[in-house]
């Protein structure tokens with residue numbers, strides 16, 4: 001488990017500054033929720049943590065991000081190695097459509113040259129069990145991953161992300177495409193995963209942030225075209241009951257955004 | 258609730274009297290009739306060609322046609338186009354082996370790596386190449402290859418690969434673009450390098466679509482005649498398996514036999530045309546079947 005320190009990070013898409021001067025420390029073994037109105041740069045910010053921001057043409061960042069003591073934007077650091085340490089779950093379930101359920105979960109290991117059948121078998125079983133999907137799919141591991149329901153697909157994607165045993169797990173609105181039952185399953189899962197991973201979750205659902213997170217960070221934008229900024233970050237209970245900034249209060253009580 | 262509500266029948270009468278609605282209905286009917294007429298002309302012309310070739314071709318088509326070469330004199334009946342069938346398979350086969358990997362590599366470059374000027378230029382060239390008449394391609398190979406090394410099946414294959422290349426590039430580019438960005442990013446996020454993501458995630462996802470484009474390019478090349486006249490030249494009476502020598506193809510045999518003026522040769526040309534159409538139609542059907550499968554596999558990703 002590792003600590004993520006974001007230091008004075010600004011993120012750009014070409015000339016457009018999407019995130020400005022964000023500094024925050026994300027503690028291990030805790031769930032950190034990022035909340036804020038649409039377009040305030042939550043997705044952009046978490047994508048700077050696994051260096052996925054830079055795969056967008058013209059995108060770049062300023063500032064630094066550390067994983068424990070390692071500067072992940074350091075000159076000698078290969079972004080591919082950073083991403084092996086930091087898993088990500090996307091808003092829309094995106095299992096690899098040409099692969100079976102088994103192959104989807106094994107894909108991260110296989111594509112990183114793990115070939116041993118026993119290692120793969122046990123990693124697939126362990127990850128699917130952790131993701132709470134094992135009982136539902138153990139009898140049809142060779143069926144295509146695209147044939148599952150949306151909620152199952154998302155848990156498959158979580159299994160795929162944790163199969164490579166990352167230190168940090170980033171989740172960008174993992175439940176926004178799911179029904180309430182699937183959502184609850186994934187929230188339970190987050191509670192379980194918390195003991196092993198540093199988790200960051202972006203969510204638009206205030207109740208969800210309150211339910212699953214220990215720490216909450218509130219972002220907002222001053223207006224259209226303005227960059228997103230971190231307004232405050234604190235214990236989740238404090239953010240929801242007694243926030244330090246009136247913009248946070250307006251947002252969490254539903255008077256804004 | 259102060260305004261009086263008209264009774265049901267009054268509303269019906271009022272709406273029926275709406276002249277806009279009647280005008281629209283008439284316009285609608287006219288447009289539908291026009292479209293049906295256009296459809297009938299298109300399908301009619303196509304069906305006419307197909308049925309005519311089939312009727313003429315089946316008269317002379319038999320097993321012997323598929324395994325014999327043409328007789329020594331165009332005035333004689335019998336014989337077949339075995340040498341042309343073999344030539345088409347070999348020449349189009351070589352052209353495919355050359356054009357397919359190059360085309361896919363260029364398409365991958367355009368989608369995954371190409372930025373700015375260079376990519377735009379390559380894309381523009383591919384577009385221009387689609388529009389270049391195939392006889393010009395043949396003339397180019399004639400000038401650069403045939404004048405130095407002589408007529409050969411290989412020269413024909415080269416000219417056909419140039420005909421196929423832009424078709425493969427553009428169709429592959431289109432389907433690779435359709436692969437959701439999410440999938441690539443999911444792969445990057447697992448710590449998979451970009452080249453491996455392209456090879457193991459993007460291309461397999463787009464596979465059926467890429468194959469569809471290839472099949473259509475092959476179908477197009479199999480019917481080409483003009484560039485082959487300037488390159489493979491033809492070898493009307495003998496079966497040639499060595500692509501370094503001049504070679505016949507179905508299209509060349511059809512051309513040569515149809516233009517002789519002798520009835521038996523023209524009959525062979527009809528049968529040859531039918532064989533060629535059947536070959537191309539099967540390729541098209543295979544590609545249709547593949548693209549149907551593509552929708553199913555991609556559906557899982559886009560849902």
Ligand SMILES: Nc1ncnc2c1ncn2[C@@H]1O[C@H](COP(=O)(O)OP(=O)(O)OP(=O)(O)O)[C@@H](O)[C@H]1O
Pocket residue numbers: 013016018036037038039040041042043044045056228
């Ligand atoms: N690929 C992109 N190219 C250019 N601009 C982008 C791109 N992605 C996001 N942006 C811009 O960056 C800003 C922040 O977007 P981002 O997706 O990070 O917001 P968000 O907080 O995640 O919003 P949401 O809650 O709607 O997901 C927005 O102004 C958006 O228009």
Ligand SMILES: [Mg+2]
Pocket residue numbers: 042043044172
């Ligand atoms: Mg977002």
